[in-house]
Amino acid sequence: MAEENINSRDIPNPIQREVRQRCGFGCVICGMPLYEYEHMEEWAQVKRHVADEITLLCDQHHREKTNGLLPKETVYEANKNPFNLREGLSKPYNLHFSGNEACIEIGGNSFTCKDEGYGTAMVPISVDGTPLIGIVLADGHFLLNVVIFDEFNTPVLHIKNNQLFYSAEPWDIQLTGTNLVIREGHRKILIDFDFQPPNKIVINRGRFLRNGIEILVRPTNILITNNSCLLSGNHAHNCHGGLIIGHHEKPIGGFFGMQNIPRYLGNRKEALKFEREVTKNHQNMT
Ligand SMILES: [Zn+2]
Known part of the structure; x- marks a missing residue:
């Protein structure tokens, strides 16, 4: 099937890898090597997987974003300048x-x-x-x-x-x-x-x-x-x-x-x- 199934929540592997590389293999906020792939705009609205619209967040920062404690703007900013790329090393x-x-x-x-x-x-x-x-x-x-x-x-x-x-x-x-x-x-x-x-x-x-x-x-x-x-x-x-x-x-x-x-x-x-x-x-x- 040439057309990608946009209703699937599973992010295709090449897109996941592109996101990992761009984010320095860690949560963009804190650098933690354990993370989830997060659509910066709500999935329910976008229903598409575009590498540039996906970022990496650890459990804590993901939950904070979901709960509204971590503003979307802060995630966008961190995504532009991920922790691990800034520091040169991941968080231990x-x-x-x-x-x-x-x-x-x-x-x-x-x-x-x-x-x-x-x-x-x-x-x-x-x-x-x-x-x-x-x-x-x-x-x-x-x-x-x-x-x-x-x-x-x-x-x-x-x-x-x-x-x-x-x-x-x-x-x-x-x-x-x-x-x-x-x-x-x-x-x-x-x-x-x-x-x-x-x-x-x-x-x-x-x-x-x-x-x-x-x-x-x-x-x-x-x-x-x-x-x-x-x-x-x-x-x-x-x-x-x-x-x-x-x-x-x-x-x-x-x-x-x-x-x-x-x-x-x-x-x-x-x-x-x-x-x-x-x-x-x-x-x-x-
Ligand atoms: Zn984090």
């Missing part, structure tokens, strides 16, 4: 992790640890002294730390002690339910996290980048394209370090350490071919 959102056990699944490999009462730290992935994913367990606190870099080595998303915030630079960022996806372009996923509070995080898809290292995460394996290293089905328990790549001033004992690894010039094509062959053989065997 606190993830609700807790407990004394942690499980991080990355491409079918699992990293688990248990706090035995004296505090425990676990670093599943670290490159050149920068933990890309790390966890601290202490006194029932579960603190998740993540930093995601883009192709230009610029951090685009942080989780610092459970506080999630991001820049408005990426092409798309979407937190839907427990699922956080950052895209670099159409159908180009940079990272796909599934937060499973109280104590689990699953990463089924992603591309960890840092200083010329590229770590690809697929549902069943991790591939380091620089040296065609493929990790599949590993389980590390109470192992301080996981995949530890490059130079670390304070050495981290890891179950998989790689100090010398080619940067940037790693043969990505060969690595992808190797991955295809190995996973094909694996499928044939099972």
Whole structure:
């Protein structure tokens, strides 16, 4: 059907994305990463989905607008100059992790640890002294730390002690339910996290980048394209370090350490071919 069903309240995906990009992936008033799509003019009157007429509001600001406590004019003003674009970063959102056990699944490999009462730290992935994913367990606190870099080595998303915030630079960022996806372009996923509070995080898809290292995460394996290293089905328990790549001033004992690894010039094509062959053989065997 060429004509869009104007009676449907469902906003088509491309229009939603355009609104997210324009609003900096957060409530235009306060920057909160949890938001709703709001027709600035009442839906009952306009009955159409035009990206320019839709904005993002968090629960609180949406309710305030509905109740008449937040004037329409203020929403229009904020929509022209959204919080996250003004600040350069989203408002931090606190993830609700807790407990004394942690499980991080990355491409079918699992990293688990248990706090035995004296505090425990676990670093599943670290490159050149920068933990890309790390966890601290202490006194029932579960603190998740993540930093995601883009192709230009610029951090685009942080989780610092459970506080999630991001820049408005990426092409798309979407937190839907427990699922956080950052895209670099159409159908180009940079990272796909599934937060499973109280104590689990699953990463089924992603591309960890840092200083010329590229770590690809697929549902069943991790591939380091620089040296065609493929990790599949590993389980590390109470192992301080996981995949530890490059130079670390304070050495981290890891179950998989790689100090010398080619940067940037790693043969990505060969690595992808190797991955295809190995996973094909694996499928044939099972
Ligand atoms: Zn808000």
